[in-house]
Amino acid sequence: MYIGLAIIACSLVYILIITYSYFSKQRVESTETKIYGYMIFLSIISLFFEFLSIILVSNYHILNLVSELVNKGFLISILIWSSLFTHYIYSVSFLENAKKTEIQQKKYQKLVKPFVYLIVILVILIIVFPLEFYSSGEVVYSYGLAIDLLNLTIICMVIAWLIFSLMNYKSLKIKKYLPVFVFIICIIITLIVRNINPELLLINGTISLVTVMMYHTIENPDLKLIHQLNDAKDAAEKANNAKTDFLSNMSHEIRTPLNAIVGFSNGLLEENLSNQATEDVKNIVSASDSLLELVNGILDISKIEANKLEIINMEYSFKKLFDELVVLIKARMADKAIDFRYFYDESIPEYLYGDASRIKQIMINLLTNSVKYTKEGYIDFKINSVVNNDMIRLIMSVEDSGIGIKKENIDKLFTKFERLGVEKETTAEGTGLGLAITKRLVELMNGKIIVQSIIGKGSKFTVSIDQKIVCDDKINKIKNSIETVSKSKTDFSDKKIFIVDDNALNIKVAERLLKIYNVNIESAMSGQECIDKITSGSKYDLILLDDMMPKMTGVETLKKLELIEGFNMPVVVLTANAITGMREKYINDGFDDYLSKPIEKPELDRVIKIYLNK
Structure with missing residues (x-):
């Protein structure tokens, strides 16, 4: 007891x-x-x-x-x-x-x-x-x-x-x-x-x-709370993935008609139009570019929030990147009375290793922001450098004489959808995503961004990012490759290109853009029709294959083409699925190259000269 x-x-x-x-x-x-x-x-x-x-x-x-x-x-x-x-x-x-x-x-x-x-x-x-x-x-x-x-x-x-x-x-x-x-x-x-x-x-x-x-x-209360937090995290990730998927689909749906608008507009610019008509077409192209920029901004912030935005490093020409930025910003200034001054350190090596597209995006966002909020005065764009062994620190600055930013608002500057000073600048366009994306991209590239501003006098943004210096052997290979492409012929009347797209308008756009190459073109509107053509013995020097087609996607079509005995034709994916990382995904899927919609002339020219000169 x-x-x-x-x-x-x-x-x-x-x-x-x-x-x-x-x-x-x-x-x-x-x-x-x-x-x-x-x-x-x-x-x-x-x-x-x-x-x-x-x-x-x-x-x-x-x-x-x-x-x-x-x-x-x-x-x-x-x-x-x-x-x-x-x-x-x-x-x-x-x-x-x-x-x-x-x-x-x-x-x-x-x-x-x-x-x-x-x-x-x-x-x-x-x-x-x-x-x-x-x-x-x-x-x-x-x-x-x-x-x-x-x-x-x-x-x-x-x-x-x-x-x-x-x-x-x-x-x-x-x-x-x-x-x-x-x-x-x-x-x-x-x-x-x-x-x-x-x-x-x-x-x-x-x-x-x-x-x-x-x-x-x-x-156990602690274990239950952890379990609840994990459930909340999983739910948030699912919601983020659903949002990213939705935005990817939206991007595809918007890019498809944009491809037709931009393609036909660029085609019209090559025609003998009246001055008024030429100006109108240029405005259409400009508006289309603005819409595409908005779509890309929303997609980028979504990918960043879902931790799916990747930094893809490769060799690139620094001088070419700088020149492209200058040309782009000059075009965006239009008739504004702004003195655009630009400079880069001549000691910066010609070829660097890093993510050129992201550096370009960062600088475009900063320069566009300056253009947007500067009515008159100046914009200074400078790139200096500090070399340490095989690494170079690019110190890029954009200074303007715009409206400036209040000291208390500088912390809010990189908040998404925030447009400071918009009550004064009612004509300013955009979603307010550019600077938010810029800061996240700089952080992803292990860089730093500093803001200095005085209200009514202007602002200065300074970004520092480390890049690798490409060795001399690689530089020679890159130069030889560029020279080969630039010297290659532009008359391809003896070549055949096969365009596969479920959208007849997109086929017409591609045909119009390819017209200058005098190439022979055939087309199909489905993956099955493409397979039937190849199976029947048709030979092509290049296949441009859309991915997002009903019944059979481009990836599925490619897999079936690879099963055909003796098939060795280059296949380039032509798609409106242009979110970050898609190029690498499609290359891994077996495609030889990648073209996004709307089709950019320089990219199309690169693809044509590489694959039709073989």
């Missing part, structure tokens, strides 16, 4: 410590958590009743009525704890995942009331049914119809737990059901031992063990 009392006292102290630890921490609000909270309190009450009942049963001749009331309170606490455990298992099995369906919820609501009524009836029966006591020396225990009813009820609950587990076996998580299996095993052992030796009271020890086990496995 004294050993039993000592065990109960120790269990009670430990459960009290667990209770304090559990309720002193922040908890996740859920059905299971609430149920477990009640189970902890009932474990304490049950241990307290058992402690009293052992003491009172040994003196039941004196305190007969009190002993019976305390013992029945003990039995009722076990019954209610087991009922809550049943409710907990049902909740874990059927209600946990997204609180499942409305049907499950309604079914659950219908079951709760009858279950509560049943427990109330069982409590009344335990109170009414007789309870006997046995005490001889240190051996004390109770028996009778009330205990038999409790044992039978627990057996029924064990069967219910097994049924719940089996019904949910496909999504069974061992960690979730471990306390269930432990309780079932312990209950079976307890009932067997009780029949053999009634004086051994193990039921409350089992309840305490399971309650403690649940705290250390599935109901």
